[in-house]
Amino acid sequence: MDINALFLRKKFWFYDFIFGSPIGKPYKEIEYISEHSCIEGQVIREQKLKDILNFAIKNCPFYYTVKSDNLSDFPIMNKSKYIDSYNQIRVPEDKINHQNGTVHIQRTSGSTGTPFAVPQDTMKRQRRIAELKYFGRIVGFNTHEKLIHLRAWNKWQEKTTKQIKSENIIPFDISELSDDKLEELRKLIIESNAICLRGYASSFDIIAKYVIEHPIEHSSLKICIAGSEALHDDVRALVKKYLNCEIISQYANEECGILAQERIPTKESDNVMYFNNAGYYFEFLKMDSDEPAEFGELCRIVITDFHNHAFPIIRYDNGDVGIISKPDEFSNGYPVLQKLYGRRLDVCYTTDNIPLSPMVIGRILKHYEDISQWQFIQKSQNEYILKVIMRNEKSAVDYLQSPIGILKKHLGQSAIISIEQVNDIPVLNSGKRKSVINEWKK
Missing domain, CATH: 3.40.50.12780 (ANL, N-terminal domain)
Structure with a gap:
């Protein structure tokens, strides 16, 4: 006690x-x-x-x-x-x-x-x-x-x-x-x-x-x-x-x-x-x-x-x-x-304009242990960016080909998903680190 x-x-x-x-x-x-x-x-x-x-x-x-x-x-x-x-x-x-x-x-x-x-x-x-x-x-x-x-x-x-x-x-x-x-x-x-x-x-x-x-x-x-x-x-x-x-x-x-x-x-x-x-x-x-x-x-x-x-x-x-x-x-x-x-702003949409739970992205990426942090951004109806911090020297582009394919099954095959390997994902003014951001539907 x-x-x-x-x-x-x-x-x-x-x-x-x-x-x-x-x-x-x-x-x-x-x-x-x-x-x-x-x-x-x-x-x-x-x-x-x-x-x-x-x-x-x-x-x-x-x-x-x-x-x-x-x-x-x-x-x-x-x-x-x-x-x-x-x-x-x-x-x-x-x-x-x-x-x-x-x-x-x-x-x-x-x-x-x-x-x-x-x-x-x-x-x-x-x-x-x-x-x-x-x-x-x-x-x-x-x-x-x-x-x-x-x-x-x-x-x-x-x-x-x-x-x-x-x-x-x-x-x-x-x-x-x-x-x-x-x-x-x-x-x-x-x-x-x-x-x-x-x-x-x-x-x-x-x-x-x-x-x-x-x-x-x-x-x-x-x-x-x-x-x-x-x-x-x-x-x-x-x-x-x-x-x-x-x-x-x-x-x-x-x-x-x-x-x-x-x-x-x-x-x-x-x-x-x-x-x-x-x-x-x-x-x-x-x-x-x-x-x-x-x-x-x-x-x-x-x-x-x-x-x-x-x-x-x-x-x-x-x-x-x-x-x-x-x-x-x-x-x-x-x-x-x-x-x-x-x-x-945190809800992404498929290429058919259907809301997609942020949980879907997390449940896919959690199986890839070499990813230290990630952030998913929707830029337009069919353009997306996946930012990742890798745990080692691996190339994110090569490493993420499989999850990108899985993500497309949820987002739509016409989805264009760009990969950006970064050293840092900055916090917002509040101190939060948003994993999913929608810059298209503001």
């Missing part, structure tokens, strides 16, 4: 109780809605939806003309529309301070080229903390256990010494992952007795491949939480084998918080995600219209946040697409996220 983690956890919840349970109350509500049937949670969710819609109508000039608390009467928004209408949506602080505390500005990374600063009131920030604690617990990570957070840390996000000590979180910068940096991380995992690694899915790919040749013989790791990018099957397998712990995928964004997450145990062939229905109302709309999509159909995921009273997020199409399935035995009557493909 980690005595320090237990002490910090008890201390946190004690002070939370003393100050009126600002984290404990939303935590219990998240737990109740998530673990009971959708029928039992329906009254709470419907009231939350009605409250945020009415609040927006009364306090945001942008919504003054909406004369209904019916969600379908509100416009569908995206990041650009929010930026253009920022001052008409942002709620004056004097209208929220008496109830929801001070306002914090949450900035997105702008990895798709559009940075976004979202005001969040104190109660929304507390809700996000409660989400982190609940969704960590259900996959085996208890709050205040030792966690190494892998991300591109900078002066705006860096943690103070006091935060590191009180939260038991070690920030580790992965802006660049040279062998020296990977060795530093390997030693940190061993020496810190960390229970959890949290970071980008692509980072786990690089880390696991390094650990193949530089094993971690003894580790306290129980869980890796991968976010921001699609978690490919080969990365999942590598982490389980060489880091000797479970790994789950978490769907979240900076603007809102945790939107969905896998659970443990999961089926190897069917790693579905379960939505955070306690925090958000989700709509699943067709790719080419605002009509509801069918189960099994590629769709846009549109989000309404129940809790942000500083800047209401209503019907937010943040660019993520996926496939939704009927409720399963664990979802308590709610639909489940069968596949998350990430941004529309």
